[in-house]
Amino acid sequence: MKNKVLLIGNAGNDPTIKSLDGGRKVANLTIATHDHYKNDKGERVEQTEWHNIVAWGKTAEIIEKFVIKGKQIAVEGKLTHRSYDDQNGVKRFITEVLVNEITLLGK
Template sequence: MQNRVQLIGNTGNDPIIKTLDSGKKVANLSIATKDFYKNDKGERVEQTEWHPVVAWGKTAEIIEKFVTKGKQIGIEGKLTHRSYEDKNGEKRYITEVVASEIMLLGK
């Protein structure tokens, strides 16, 4: 078995790029994908899903240079789950895609 995710969608905002003390870059962004289905009345319904994505190193550097809000991209990576404590000390859980490859699509 393999943990592998492939998504094609549009970015919701400009990516957030951070440079760590080590000099390594990390990029955080969200990608919207659309799916269509027919409801019980036979009407076509559009459903948008938002996917948080994190990228490290060279992939983050490519995102920093070329990706902006609304850009259509394809990503490949793995699905991860993690938890953290917010400012109020409450435990939060997040599922995100850790991107290993990116394809710049569209115009």
């Protein structure tokens, strides 16, 4: 079995870039993907899904240089899940795509 995700969408925000000790970078952003279908009345409906994206190292550097809000990109990576406790002590769960390859699309 292989955990592999390929998404093509638009950056929903400017990436957040953090530099860690040793100069390694991590990029966080969201991308929106769109799907279309017809409902039971025959009307076209567009559904938008939001995905949390995380990239490390050279991939994060590419994102830092070239990706801005609205930019169309393709990302390939693996689906990850984690949890954390928020400021009120409530356990939160998050699903992210850990990117190993990015392709810049559009203009």
